[in-house]
Structures are given as C-alpha cells and as structure tokens.
Amino acid sequence: MADRSRIELALGPCLFNWPADRLLDFYKRIAAEAPVDRVYLGEVVCGKRMPFNDPVWPEAIEALTRAGKEAVLSTLAQPVNKREREILRQQASYDLPIEINDMSMVPACSGRSFTAGPFLNIYNEASLGFLAGRGAVSWCPPVELPLESIQKIAALVPDVETELFAFGRLPLALSSRCYHARAHGLRKDACQFICDRDPDGMDVATLDGRRFLAANGIQTLSDACHFAGLAAGHLTAIGVRRLRLSPHSVDMVAVSGLFRRFLDGLIDAGELEAELEDLNLPGPLCNAYLTGEPGWKKTAIRF
Amino acid sequence: MTSMTDNRMELVCPAGTPAALRAAADAGADAIYCGFADETNARNFPGLNFSPEELAAGVVHAHKRGAKVLVAVNTFARAGDIRLWQNAVDTAAACGADAVIAADIAVLDHAASRHPDLRLHLSVQAAANTPEAIRFYTETFGVKRVVLPRVLSVPEIAALNREIDVETEVFVFGGLCVMTEGRCSLSSYATGKSPNLTGVCSPPDHVDYAEDEAGRMKARLGGFTIDCFENGEPAGYPTLCKGRFSALGRTGYLFEDPVSLNAFELLEDLAKAGVRALKIEGRQRGKAYIAGVVGAFRKAVDGLSGGADASAAIAALKAMSEGGQQTTGSYKKTWR
Numbered sequence: 001m002a003d004r005s006r007i008e009l010a011l012g013p014c015l016f017n018w019p020a021d022r023l024l025d026f027y028k029r030i031a032a033e034a035p036v037d038r039v040y041l042g043e044v045v046c047g048k049r050m051p052f053n054d055p056v057w058p059e060a061i062e063a064l065t066r067a068g069k070e071a072v073l074s075t076l077a078q079p080v081n082k083r084e085r086e087i088l089r090q091q092a093s094y095d096l097p098i099e100i101n102d103m104s105m106v107p108a109c110s111g112r113s114f115t116a117g118p119f120l121n122i123y124n125e126a127s128l129g130f131l132a133g134r135g136a137v138s139w140c141p142p143v144e145l146p147l148e149s150i151q152k153i154a155a156l157v158p159d160v161e162t163e164l165f166a167f168g169r170l171p172l173a174l175s176s177r178c179y180h181a182r183a184h185g186l187r188k189d190a191c192q193f194i195c196d197r198d199p200d201g202m203d204v205a206t207l208d209g210r211r212f213l214a215a216n217g218i219q220t221l222s223d224a225c226h227f228a229g230l231a232a233g234h235l236t237a238i239g240v241r242r243l244r245l246s247p248h249s250v251d252m253v254a255v256s257g258l259f260r261r262f263l264d265g266l267i268d269a270g271e272l273e274a275e276l277e278d279l280n281l282p283g284p285l286c287n288a289y290l291t292g293e294p295g296w297k298k299t300a301i302r303f
Numbered sequence: 304m305t306s307m308t309d310n311r312m313e314l315v316c317p318a319g320t321p322a323a324l325r326a327a328a329d330a331g332a333d334a335i336y337c338g339f340a341d342e343t344n345a346r347n348f349p350g351l352n353f354s355p356e357e358l359a360a361g362v363v364h365a366h367k368r369g370a371k372v373l374v375a376v377n378t379f380a381r382a383g384d385i386r387l388w389q390n391a392v393d394t395a396a397a398c399g400a401d402a403v404i405a406a407d408i409a410v411l412d413h414a415a416s417r418h419p420d421l422r423l424h425l426s427v428q429a430a431a432n433t434p435e436a437i438r439f440y441t442e443t444f445g446v447k448r449v450v451l452p453r454v455l456s457v458p459e460i461a462a463l464n465r466e467i468d469v470e471t472e473v474f475v476f477g478g479l480c481v482m483t484e485g486r487c488s489l490s491s492y493a494t495g496k497s498p499n500l501t502g503v504c505s506p507p508d509h510v511d512y513a514e515d516e517a518g519r520m521k522a523r524l525g526g527f528t529i530d531c532f533e534n535g536e537p538a539g540y541p542t543l544c545k546g547r548f549s550a551l552g553r554t555g556y557l558f559e560d561p562v563s564l565n566a567f568e569l570l571e572d573l574a575k576a577g578v579r580a581l582k583i584e585g586r587q588r589g590k591a592y593i594a595g596v597v598g599a600f601r602k603a604v605d606g607l608s609g610g611a612d613a614s615a616a617i618a619a620l621k622a623m624s625e626g627g628q629q630t631t632g633s634y635k636k637t638w639r
Contacts, residue, residue, distance in 0.1 A: 124409050172492055
C-alpha cells in the first residue's frame with residue numbers, strides 16, 4: 001500500500017539544443033546521482049537537431065538502464081518532412097518504452113503501450129479513454145490544464161497513470177517558423193543551429209523590460225519556471241502518480257533531490273520553494289496554471 | 304452548385320452573426336462556417352455566434368442560395384462537461400448543418416458514432432499535418448475533409464495530397480496564427496484563457512491601454528506590454544504573437560509582424576496542389592467586411608476557370624487587413 005502511494009519522479013526530455021557531449025555527460029550524471037525513477041529522452045522539438053544528438057541516445061539509455069532507471073524514448077512533437085516521419089515509424093517499432101507527442105504516432109503505436117505526452121491535446125476523460133483503448137498506459141497532461149480537470153480525468157480513467165509537469169519553463173507553443181533563426185536574421189533552412197547558444201532558451205522581454213517568454217527554435221516557452229509544490233498526499237488524492245521535471249542547465253540532480261525529499265516529507269512546501277530559489281533557475285517561480293489562473297503567476301494552492 | 308466542376312475549389316466563408324451569414328451567402332460563398340454562442344467553438348467572443356434557432360434559420364437561408372453550412376465545434380471539451388460539446392454536435396445535426404468541424408477526439412468520436420451520416424471536417428485546431436495523422440482521423444472517425452494547419456508550404460501541400468485520400472482545405476485570407484493552431488498556450492499563460500481551454504486568444508477582457516511617462520500608449524494583455532505606440536500613432540490590438548518584444552538586446556516583432564494572410568497570388572498553385580477548399584478567416588468580423596472579402600475571393604476563384612480578372616478586387620482588400628500589411632505566410636518556404 002505504502003509503495004503504491006509513493007509518488008515517482010521522472011525527468012522529461014531535454015527540450016534544448018545541447019551539444020552531444022553535454023547531453024551524454026548530463027544523462028550519465030543523472031544515471032549515477034539523480035533520485036528519478038524514469039527518464040524521457042530523445043529529440044522532441046526540432047528534427048534538424050537529430051543528426052547531432054542521435055548518437056547520444058544508445059549510450060545514455062544503457063547508462064540509465066544499468067542504474068535501474070526506466071528510459072523512455074520521447075518523440076518529435078511536430079514532424080513535417082519525410083525523413084522525420086520515417087524516423088517516427090522506426091521508433092514506434094523499437095523495443096523500448098515510448099512517449100508520443102503527435103497524433104501521427106497513434107496508428108504506428110497501436111497494439112503496443114505508450115505514454116501520451118504533454119504535446120497531445122488531451123483535455124478530457126473521453127479523449128484519454130480513447131487513447132487508453134489504443135495503448136496509452138501513462139499520460140502527461142498539457143501544461144495549461146488545471147488540477148481540477150486533471151483530477152476528474154484521472155478519476156474517470158484510472159488505468160492510465162497520470163504524470164504532472166512539475167518543474168521547468170512551460171512549453172507553450174510550437175510553430176513552423178524558427179524564432180531563433182528569425183531573431184538572428186537567418187532562415188530556418190539555414191539556421192546554423194544557433195539555438196545551441198541558449199541552453200535554457202532565448203530570453204524574451206516586453207518593451208518595458210519585463211521578463212516574459214523564452215524562444216527555443218520553433219518552440220516558445222515561459223520565462224518563468226513552473227513548479228508544483230504539492231505534497232504526496234495531495235498528489236495521490238488528485239490521482240497523480242509521478243512528477244515530471246523538465247531539464248535545464250540548473251543542477252538537475254539537486255532539483256530532483258529536493259523534489260524527492262519534499263515528496264518523502266523531509267522538507268515542506270515552503271522549504272522546497274526556498275531551496276529551489278537558491279538554485280540558478282532559468283526564471284522566477286510560477287505555478288498558477290495548476291489553479292486555472294494565468295500560468296505566469298505564483299499562487300497559493302489550496303486543497 | 305451543380306455547375307461546379309470537379310477541380311473548382313470551394314470557397315468557405317466565416318459568419319459570426321446571422322447578418323454575416325446572409326452577407327456571405329449573398330456574396331457567393333460555397334460554404335459558410337459558424338459556431339454556437341458558447342465555449343464549444345474557437346471564436347468564443349461576446350456578442351458573436353449563433354443560437355440553435357439562428358443556426359436553423361441560417362441553414363435555410365444558405366441552402367436557398369446554394370451554400371452549405373459547416374458548424375465549428377472545434378474546441379477541446381472540458382473535463383467532466385463533455386455533454387456540452389456532444390449537445391453542440393447533436394444540435395448542429397438537428398439544425399440541418401452540412402458538416403461539423405471538430406478537433407477533439409472526444410467530439411469526433413461522439414459525432415462519428417451518434418451521427419454516422421453527418422459529414423465531419425477536421426478542424427485546423429487538430430494540427431494534423433502528416434499523412435499518418437490525417438489517416439488516423441479519416442480511418443478512425445470517417446473524416447471527409449482536413450483543414451490544414453499553417454505549417455506547410457505549397458509544394459508540401461501538393462506532396463501531402465498525393466499521399467492521402469481525403470479533401471484538404473487551406474486558409475487563404477484573414478488573421479494568421481503564427482504558432483501552429485491548436486498547439487499554442489501563450490494566451491492562457493498571460494490571461495488564463497486560450498483557444499484550447501476556452502475558445503479565445505488574447506481575450507478583450509484582459510486588454511488595457513496605458514499611457515507611459517513619455518506619452519506613448521502601451522497596449523497590454525494580462526498586464527504584459529505587447530506593443531507600444533508613439534503619441535498620435537494608432538494603437539493596435541495586443542494580439543500576443545504579433546507584438547514587439549526584446550531579445551538579444553534588440554526590439555522588434557519577434558514572432559510575426561502585425562500582418563494578415565492573403566494567398567490570392569497562390570490560388571492557382573493551391574488548385575494544382577490538389578486543395579479542395581479555400582477558407583477565409585474572420586468570424587469576429589462585421590457583415591461589410593464579409594461581403595467585401597467573400598465577393599473578392601468569389602471573383603478570384605471564378606477567375607481561375609475563365610472568369611474576369613480579380614486583382615483589383617483583391618487589391619482593394621488591403622485596407623481591410625490588420626495593419627494594412629499582408630503575407631503569404633508559411634505557403635512560401637522562406638517565411639520560416
């Protein structure tokens with residue numbers, strides 16, 4: 001019983017264009033030191049990055065698996081060309097747990113189990129129930145979905161494990177245009193991969209200097225760093241089985257250690273927040289998507 | 304309608320009010336799309352959209368003019384309240400709608416299982432842009448037409464059409480989402496409301512204008528300055544992705560200039576690419592706008608099959624575009 005209610009930790013896929021050696025070092029350290037149960041990895045944002053980071057995954061998966069962590073292949077959120085579609089087709093047949101982030105993958109994954117990622121538009125119990133019938137065993141809701149809705153869905157589709165996006169800049173939008181290239185006066189087809197200059201995304205501020213968003217190639221994220229400071233009992237009551245921590249250049253071993261200690265009741269919500277703020281976060285903390293308010297705000301979460 | 308040849312593209316026009324529906328039908332729309340006055344459609348703005356009675360009357364009027372009526376039930380159903388979205392589909396069918404436009408699996412599943420004879424179109428909000436995604440929707444729910452997200456160039460649309468066996472519809476005029484439709488939560492980040500959650504983007508009840516010390520007007524959304532205008536300069540509406548921001552020490556339109564889409568020059572290419580229907584955005588627009596735009600595009604489509612040249616009529620639309628600037632958007636690869 002106690003084990004069943006233990007909230008697990010997952011590390012989400014790295015959304016940023018980190019060089020291959022940095023990625024490999026990162027996953028080796030996560031394997032050796034981070035108290036996470038599951039690690040999603042793979043290129044999710046831009047297919048153009050794949051030739052650079054593809055060689056990393058087999059070794060990273062091996063290191064993580066050897067360390068007793070479940071490695072899950074997370075897949076491209078917006079496939080466009082033939083090459084990307086072919087990659088998705090191949091990935092669906094790998095003997096490896098998989099997370100799908102585009103409906104393109106549903107037919108190829110039919111008959112096998114998969115995680116429904118946060119880039120899929122699953123906003124209610126009927127759409128999650130439908131995907132459960134196609135093999136979804138776990139889902140991470142879209143980041144804007146409030147806890148009230150997540151709780152209803154989790155209660156009505158109890159066979160699918162619910163994983164809450166719990167740390168990191170919020171992935172807010174995808175486009176076919178590359179904003180990194182545009183900001184640098186380049187085009188997507190000749191982007192020079194300049195998104196590698198911003199390991200946490202490119203800061204975007206308003207004209208009066210207020211921090212606002214972060215660009216990451218074709219993706220736009222929040223400037224603020226979302227966190228779900230919900231205690232284990234609270235999460236269990238909502239139906240959440242696992243928290244997802246999204247990788248940033250901040251020490252993710254420290255971040256995952258703080259969440260583990262918080263979930264185990266060794267520190268309280270105030271201490272979690274204070275200790276996170278002491279780290280080199282990509283932006284100020286926010287959490288108000290959880291209560292259905294504007295996502296950038298920080299609010300008291302009552303339950 | 305009976306005179307339509309197989310390769311003539313259908314002109315699909317917006318209506319936010321019964322008056323706009325009549326204006327579109329009278330101006331030569333082949334089909335008119337509209338939605339109910341609630342959060343089931345992606346233009347959930349105050350004072351817009353149809354009651355069931357208005358829709359039923361609108362269907363009668365449109366059918367008399369030879370136009371179809373397509374009902375958008377194209378937001379994502381709220382958890383625990385799916386009945387509202389299912390009812391919208393049921394009502395559309397009861398009103399005699401020619402098709403329902405939907406994006407949510409929950410809504411598509413309900414329509415396909417309860418109304419097998421009702422034609423289903425896949426909304427742009429579903430963001431299906433690969434043959435695999437499109438086949439998923441056509442094979443699972445019997446979708447007959449897919450409205451393509453604005454991420455593809457014309458050659459890519461042509462290649463896509465060669466791989467799928469379903470009609471495609473593309474946007475040709477009006478407001479332009481810079482982000483992939485249905486995959487954007489920027490609006491809720493600033494305001495708590497978004498297309499997927501509540502059917503609105505950059506909602507007016509979260510907009511305010513404030514003068515700064517230098518007399519410039521700040522246009523704000525949810526308290527964030529989206530653009531700033533010099534004294535005397537007309538202050539535009541703060542649509543989040545069309546604002547000016549600062550990055551890398553420079554300021555500018557980071558995502559997109561305040562432009563709107565006009566793909567008139569590409570109509571022939573779109574026809575050759577196998578596109579079946581052309582869509583005009585603007586359910587929030589008044590009947591004069593609808594009449595002008597629909598009339599011009601009626602001429603443009605007819606011009607492709609030997610009708611009069613429509614360039615002058617299309618050029619006259621420029622004054623109606625947001626900021627007076629136009630783009631062909633993602634249809635040309637260089638936009639990316």
